[in-house]
Amino acid sequence: MAEQPLTADSRKFLGELRDLLLEQHKLLLDRERAEYEKAHGPIAGPGPLLTLVIEDPHFAWLRQISMLVVEIDEALSPRNNAAQRVAEALTARAREMMRPDEQGNDFQVRYSHAVREAPEIGTLQGRIAKLLEI
Numbered sequence: 001m002a003e004q005p006l007t008a009d010s011r012k013f014l015g016e017l018r019d020l021l022l023e024q025h026k027l028l029l030d031r032e033r034a035e036y037e038k039a040h041g042p043i044a045g046p047g048p049l050l051t052l053v054i055e056d057p058h059f060a061w062l063r064q065i066s067m068l069v070v071e072i073d074e075a076l077s078p079r080n081n082a083a084q085r086v087a088e089a090l091t092a093r094a095r096e097m098m099r100p101d102e103q104g105n106d107f108q109v110r111y112s113h114a115v116r117e118a119p120e121i122g123t124l125q126g127r128i129a130k131l132l133e134i
Contacts, residue, residue, distance in 0.1 A: 003083035010087035011076060013131075017094055018072045020128050024098075025065045027121050028114055032059055064097060064107050095132045100125065 006014075033043060036058050043049045053059045072090055075082040100112035115125045 003085060006075065006082045006084055006087055010084060014072050014076055014087055014090065016131060017091070017128075018069055018076070020124065020131060021065055021069050021072075021094070021098075024121065024124050024128065025062065025069065027118070027124060028062055028065070028111075029053065029059075031114060031118055031121070032062065061107050061110050068094060068097065091132070095134050098125070098128050098132060099134050 033049065036052070036056075037043060043052065053062070068090070074080055075086050075090060097107060098111070099108060100115045101108040102112050103109075104112070115122045
């Protein structure tokens with residue numbers, strides 16, 4: 001029995017989720033960059049910032065959002081005939097990950113602090129929570 005292909009509704013939902021996650025990633029990255037620069041001085045430009053984001057432990061927790069966005073992009077790619085179960089798995093991961101929790105994993109704890117301390121991150125979290133129904 002063949003797997004059910006990704007539905008149009010799932011494609012639309014994943015596209016909206018992807019866009020919100022990218023927006024939140026940008027806000028979180030800007031916040032982390034400012035904290036990093038307070039401790040280490042200015043970052044010399046986009047190239048050095050990218051290197052830090054990829055390699056420095058200070059930014060490691062943000063890679064979870066990056067990876068989820070990449071996986072959503074892959075599922076939505078016309079070259080990939082993703083099954084509906086892939087959309088369901090990605091949605092479940094997003095629901096778990098994007099739930100700020102002071103007692104959760106490293107990402108959830110750090111995310112909880114960012115949501116609480118930065119109004120724009122908190123506002124965007126509200127939109128993400130509404131979309132994910134969390």
